[in-house]
Amino acid sequence: MIKERIDFLKEALNKYSYNYYVLDNPLISDFEYDNLYKELEALEQNNPEYISPDSPTQRVGGISSSFEEHKHKYRLYSLDNTYNAEELRKWYERVQKECTGKVELVCELKIDGLAIALTYKNGYFETGVTRGDGITGENITQNLKTVKAVPLKLFEDADIEVRGEIYMPKSSFEKLNEENIENGEKVFANPRNAAAGSLRQIDSSITAKRDLSMFTYTAIIERAGEKPQTHWDSIQYIKKLGFKTNPHIRLVDDIEGAIQFCKDWETKRFDLDYATDGVVIKVNRLDYQNELGFTSRAPKWATAFKFPPEEISTELKDIELGVGKTGAVTPVAVLEPVNLAGSTVSRASLHNFDEIKRLDVRIGDRVLIKKAAEIIPKVIKVIDSEQHYSLPEYTPPCECPICHSALTTREGEVNLYCSNEQCPSILKAKLEYWVSKEAMDMDFIGPSVIEQLFNLGLVKNPLDFYKLSPEDFLKLDLVKEKSANNMYTSIQESKHKPVSRFITALSIRHVGKETAELLVNELSSLDEIKNASVETLANIEGIGEKIAQSIYYYFHNEENLKMLEGFASIGFNFENNIQNKTTELAGKTFVLTGTLTSMTRDEAGEKIKQKGGKTSSSVSKNTSFVIAGANPGSKLDKAEKLGVIILNEEEFLNMLGEN
Ligand SMILES: [Zn+2]
Structure with missing residues (x-):
């Protein structure tokens, strides 16, 4: 009985997880998933003999002391690079000479992540190894298990090795860096480094918290139900086995088709939520691939077209200092405006003073800035020049640029902090955060309104x-x-x-939207959160000691308590007022475009989520509905092209049962 239930739960959860992480098409709400997961976890705890390696509970790993070296069974070759259409045509000519018939090609985006090789035995995930030098890599199996797009068990019994790229979405990368900056921790240079750093964690529970995914692009089949004859078919096959493959793959007749593909993606790639640095072009027929073979370092049947670098040099005119809501002083590069990847850039990120020192950036330098994967461009290096050495070295400030209070450091952190809790810049930053989308999401009140209200002495907190x-x-x-x-x-x-938004809005150190939601889910009212001990708080999954202490400290500060009383007295409701989630829209993905009259897009998104649905920012064949308000954008055209159902506002309200 128990074993049957465990098997049932395991299978159901794996199916839901596959639909969510691989197909991007959720079938049930997170709430339902969590309930099933907790049930499975409890059953397994009492009956450990029934735990199997493909159980979703096995995705949370332990601590490994180091990563063992692992020799690859099949070498991972690198690819020769090409940089323009001429070189691509020459490559194709060489290929055609060696093949007897028409040579079709497959074009795939080259994901800028971390290459890995995964082996499966009898359909079960066995080892996951980094590329390393192509001959030997590091065994990171334990950490890869925490990546939900890595299947623990395939849909077929097969012996197979696949290669893929582990990546971190750009949005998650920016968020991780923002958090790290705020916490005074090291920032990652790009999403690839963030993905690599996350995978090489000794403690795989840290890896599990990072938002990582994987696209699979090569298979070496040792034993399986099918024997694909072309690369295209082998991709379709691994998709069938349960792997996530990149949707932007195209089969073309010849090199001109491939050149067009490269051209299209040179600009379109900036709309993707993951970094790409080129296109990989492969000969489609596997028998041709065999005939063509390898040079000493690369296959002759494939080439990588590299996109032009998104870097440009300009003059660093000044380094501006800002003070954020935590009091952290952050430097921003003020640049001579230049055009980079289609937009004018006049400011770039410098992260922190350690970074300035590392780069030895001096005001007046010529600097190289880069956009590639990042949304905000950043300074990556100083262009070496004689003039550089004649400029004074940059010295970090010793007082707050706004209120002139002394700056302090915190143990284990690289930031400098303004020591004055009443610093106008900190107060204003907290007010700006209060009204922001992530917090109270107030329309009509932006930074300039806040600035004026503050200067008039009307609003201080x-x-x-x-x-x-x-x-x-x-x-x-x-x-x-x-x-x-x-x-x-x-x-x-x-x-x-x-109430979770209210808690987010308070700007409690280390407490963002996710943590606030965890708190509310676990301790239903603000009173309970206020009275919780550090221990109770730290016991909530996802909240560690450091965060727990910060929360405790916040709610034991006289000033803060006074302010909370003030909020209560003017009608704030501090009970968990989120209506229980329902599942009417479970498994449906919505894309919103245009302006709605009865609510904002964010509100519409929240309503969809409350009913178990999901929202997405782009239209694909997995989109269930596109909600089109007034003046819809190109998403509507795309929906029409793909035959996705389009609803107007009234139809949408009917669906929500609000009309
Ligand atoms: Zn200050």
Whole structure:
């Protein structure tokens, strides 16, 4: 009985996880998934003899002391690079000479991640190894198990080795770096380094927390149900086995088709949420591949077309200092404006003062900036010149650029912090965070409004927002009655936001949206969170000692408690007011485009999630519905092309049962 239930749960969870992480098509809500997972975990704990290697509970690993070297059974070759259409045509000519018939090609995006080789025996995941030098790599099996796109068991009994690329989505990379900057930890140079750093963690529970995924692109089949004759078919086959493959793959007749593919993706790649640095072009027929063979370092039947680098040099005119909501002082490069990857860039990230020192950046230098995978460009190096040595070295500030208080450091962190809790810059940053999308999500109130309210002495802390009357807004520049009313209403309405948003908005150190949601899920009301001991807090999964202490400290500070009382007295509701999630829209993916009249897109997204549905920012064949408001964008065209169902606002409201 118990074994049957365990098998059932295991199979169900693996199916849901496959649909979510590989097909990007969730079938059930996170809530339902978690419940099944907890049930399985409990059953396995009491009946350890039934734990099998493909159980989803085996994805959370332990600590490995180091990574063993592992000799690859099949060598991982590198690829020869090509940089323009001429070189591609020459390569194709050489290929054609050796083959008897027409040579079709397969074009795939070259993902800028970490190459790995995975072996499966009898359908079960056995080892995962980094590329290394192609002959020997490191065994990181334990950590790869935490990557949900790596199947633990295939849909068929097969002996197979696949190669893939582990990557971190750009959005997750930016977020991880933001968190690291705020926590004074090391920042990663690019998503590839972040993925590699995450995979090489000794403690695989850290790897498990990082958002990593994988695209698979090569298979060496030793024993399996099918014997594909072409590369294209082998990709279709590994997809069938349960691997995630990149959707942007194309079979073309000849090299001209491949050149067009490269051209198309040279700019389109910036719309993807993962970094790509080129296109891999392979001969499709496997018998041709065999005939062509290898040079000493690379296959003759494949080539990598490299996109032009997204780097440019410009003059560093100044280093501006900002003070964030944690008090961390962050340097920003002010640049002579240049055009980079289609947009004008006049500022770039420098991360922190260690980075400035490492690069030896001096004001007046010519610097190289890069955009590639990052959303915000960054300074990557100083162009060597005589002039560089005549410029004064940059010295980090010793006082706050805004309030001139002394700067302090914190143990184990690279940041400098303003020591004045009443620093106007910190207060303003906290107010800006309060109204931001991630926190209270207030429309109509942006940084310039906050700046004015602050300077007029009307708002110093978030509680002051709620004391404003519509007339107060008329004191601001260019604000007329209508927008004054909008601002006022937007503030008043925010009182009814979910308590997790309120906690996020408080700017408690180390507590972002995810942590706030964890807290609320576990300890339903603000009172309970307020009274929780460090131990209780640290016991919540996903919240460690450091975060627990920070939360405890926040709720045991007199000033903060006074402010919380203030919020309670003006009608804030601190019970867990998230309606229980339902599952009416489970398994459905929505894409929103255009402007809705009855709600913002974010609100619509939240409603969809509450009913178990999922939202996505781009239309694909996995999209269930596109909700089109007024002035929809290109997403609508794409939906029409793919035959995705399009709903107008009224139809959408009907679906939500709100009409
Ligand atoms: Zn200051």
